[in-house]
Amino acid sequence: MTMEFKTAVIGLGSMGYGMALSCLRAGQKVWGADINPDAVGKFAMAGGQGGAFPTDLNAVVVVVLNAAQTEAVLFGATGVVATLSPGVVVLGCATVPPAFAREMEARCAAAGVHYLDAPISGGAAKAAQGALSIMAAGRPEAFRAARPVLDACAQTVFELGSEAGPGSAMKAVNQLLAGVHIAAMAEALTFGMTQGIAPAAFVEVISKCAGTSWMLENRAPHIVDGDYSPRSQINIWPKDLGIVLDVAKSAGFAAPITAATLQQYMVAVGMGLGAEDDAAIAKVYARNVGLTLPGPRDPAAEG
Amino acid sequence: MTMEFKTAVIGLGSMGYGMALSCLRAGQKVWGADINPDAVGKFAMAGGQGGAFPTDLNAVVVVVLNAAQTEAVLFGATGVVATLSPGVVVLGCATVPPAFAREMEARCAAAGVHYLDAPISGGAAKAAQGALSIMAAGRPEAFRAARPVLDACAQTVFELGSEAGPGSAMKAVNQLLAGVHIAAMAEALTFGMTQGIAPAAFVEVISKCAGTSWMLENRAPHIVDGDYSPRSQINIWPKDLGIVLDVAKSAGFAAPITAATLQQYMVAVGMGLGAEDDAAIAKVYARNVGLTLPGPRDPAAEG
Numbered sequence: 001m002t003m004e005f006k007t008a009v010i011g012l013g014s015m016g017y018g019m020a021l022s023c024l025r026a027g028q029k030v031w032g033a034d035i036n037p038d039a040v041g042k043f044a045m046a047g048g049q050g051g052a053f054p055t056d057l058n059a060v061v062v063v064v065l066n067a068a069q070t071e072a073v074l075f076g077a078t079g080v081v082a083t084l085s086p087g088v089v090v091l092g093c094a095t096v097p098p099a100f101a102r103e104m105e106a107r108c109a110a111a112g113v114h115y116l117d118a119p120i121s122g123g124a125a126k127a128a129q130g131a132l133s134i135m136a137a138g139r140p141e142a143f144r145a146a147r148p149v150l151d152a153c154a155q156t157v158f159e160l161g162s163e164a165g166p167g168s169a170m171k172a173v174n175q176l177l178a179g180v181h182i183a184a185m186a187e188a189l190t191f192g193m194t195q196g197i198a199p200a201a202f203v204e205v206i207s208k209c210a211g212t213s214w215m216l217e218n219r220a221p222h223i224v225d226g227d228y229s230p231r232s233q234i235n236i237w238p239k240d241l242g243i244v245l246d247v248a249k250s251a252g253f254a255a256p257i258t259a260a261t262l263q264q265y266m267v268a269v270g271m272g273l274g275a276e277d278d279a280a281i282a283k284v285y286a287r288n289v290g291l292t293l294p295g296p297r298d299p300a301a302e303g
Numbered sequence: 304m305t306m307e308f309k310t311a312v313i314g315l316g317s318m319g320y321g322m323a324l325s326c327l328r329a330g331q332k333v334w335g336a337d338i339n340p341d342a343v344g345k346f347a348m349a350g351g352q353g354g355a356f357p358t359d360l361n362a363v364v365v366v367v368l369n370a371a372q373t374e375a376v377l378f379g380a381t382g383v384v385a386t387l388s389p390g391v392v393v394l395g396c397a398t399v400p401p402a403f404a405r406e407m408e409a410r411c412a413a414a415g416v417h418y419l420d421a422p423i424s425g426g427a428a429k430a431a432q433g434a435l436s437i438m439a440a441g442r443p444e445a446f447r448a449a450r451p452v453l454d455a456c457a458q459t460v461f462e463l464g465s466e467a468g469p470g471s472a473m474k475a476v477n478q479l480l481a482g483v484h485i486a487a488m489a490e491a492l493t494f495g496m497t498q499g500i501a502p503a504a505f506v507e508v509i510s511k512c513a514g515t516s517w518m519l520e521n522r523a524p525h526i527v528d529g530d531y532s533p534r535s536q537i538n539i540w541p542k543d544l545g546i547v548l549d550v551a552k553s554a555g556f557a558a559p560i561t562a563a564t565l566q567q568y569m570v571a572v573g574m575g576l577g578a579e580d581d582a583a584i585a586k587v588y589a590r591n592v593g594l595t596l597p598g599p600r601d602p603a604a605e606g
Binding site for chain 2: 098121122123133135156158160161165166169170172173174175176177178180181183184185187188189190191192194195196197201202204205206208209210211212213214215216218244247248251252253254255256257258259260261263264285288289290
């Protein structure tokens with residue numbers, strides 16, 4: 001008789017949905033949960049389980065927006081931890097403060113449940129391919145219990161420590177840079193436009209020069225194409241850079257570039273761009289100086 | 304009889320010296336000039352010509368610090384342009400405002416001399432290998448006259464326009480990003496240290512994640528190694544980001560991330576770090592929060 005590995009994925013947004021599919025593809029039996037019933041229905045159509053979780057889950061993957069939602073799904077009125085058997089593992093994948101991850105580890109341990117501090121990086125496409133980077137930290141037994149999920153979802157698992165915290169710390173470091181790089185790209189691209197440099201020339205030249213970044217190469221083409229359909233939303237950045245600055249404040253650490261960047265995202269939110277792709281930060285700069293960014297491509301015109 | 308191509312390189316700093324060597328290697332006869340006689344002597348030992356420029360130069364490559372020095376060597380009391388024959392080309396390689404490049408083109412044209420707006424990118428090692436990126440703009444006849452120098456010095460020549468200006472504009476765009484990325488790397492690395500992330504772990508993980516940049520991969524290892532011998536100096540950045548902000552101001556363009564970054568470099572200059580490698584911007588953050596960065600490696604301890 002084959003032991004079936006049973007996983008629940010809580011949060012079927014763009015990242016969680018891809019991770020749930022990756023677990024399915026690895027042969028696991030996967031339950032999906034989301035506040036949006038359409039997401040659960042879509043996952044059921046793709047081979048997932050809907051409805052109540054079974055009592056013999058092996059792993060719970062929490063891919064919600066933030067610490068408050070993570071705490072609610074784990075320990076709220078209908079929190080899942082109280083229903084889990086000893087030895088089950090919870091993977092916390094949201095971007096949260098390191099101290100929160102340590103608190104979750106302790107509260108799970110009190111319930112006999114393992115906790116892996118496991119923030120994710122790579123975007124929706126890599127989530128769907130099972131090719132994420134996971135910045136993981138936790139006790140050896142948490143890593144052991146989580147291994148089938150890590151194998152299914154990740155191309156690279158960074159093992160950053162033997163208790164929760166360093167995974168979330170590294171994720172915060174990564175988000176600091178990613179958020180700054182997107183906004184700096186927009187600042188440079190629009191500055192170039194004021195000097196007659198077309199966005200397409202900016203991408204072509206700078207992507208081959210010392211000024212390039214992963215985010216520049218990934219996001220600047222959205223501006224060239226005038227395509228702001230959300231792959232990653234503006235709304236992510238006030239949240240994630242806010243976590244960075246909260247953690248920095250607790251450490252007595254001044255982060256002036258991060259702080260200036262956060263303000264630009266706040267302007268974008270104020271302009272009503274929160275649900276657009278984060279490349280829409282360029283619209284803040286364009287509005288301020290009176291530039292017109294490229295419009296959407298017209299497929300009919302491209303023959 | 305073979306026509307010998309005669310080039311003068313004015314400014315034998317780390318970039319100019321490498322370009323002069325690259326022209327020599329391509330079979331050109333090369334005169335070097337520098338305010339530092341030791342640099343000229345070193346170049347003569349490597350096969351270059353010292354002493355006065357001949358009257359039949361084909362090209363003059365100006366690789367000095369800024370616009371003021373460029374103007375002085377071209378049009379000052381002993382400026383070279385007055386000595387050049389019609390049809391000779393001047394390559395302006397310093398980082399300068401686009402309007403200054405247009406002015407140099409006009410003043411050279413009045414003397415019958417071609418001007419190529421030709422800022423360079425890639426660092427001293429690529430300069431020595433003849434593998435620079437050159438962001439070039441100028442009239443077709445300026446490109447034609449400069450071709451032997453471009454071929455000798457560059458891996459990639461971006462041809463950005465048919466008059467001077469766009470080369471310097473693109474260089475300013477690149478410097479905006481490069482300067483921000485170095486400082487953001489230092490902000491993130493030291494923030495990570497406050498959360499227990501060692502600099503070596505930072506480089507290992509983030510260089511494989513969405514937060515990476517060309518500058519992070521190039522400069523962060525200097526911090527890990529505690530090696531601040533100058534490959535590119537802190538002093539470059541108040542100058543180059545100052546040009547960016549001056550040009551931005553003329554265009555009515557607000558660049559808050561660049562502005563915040565420039566202030567961090569100013570703190571570094573105030574700490575006496577101006578002549579150190581630009582990775583030393585990390586020392587500003589470390590001092591502010593009371594962190595100790597890695598010291599120099601002890602070769603004796605490494606067996």
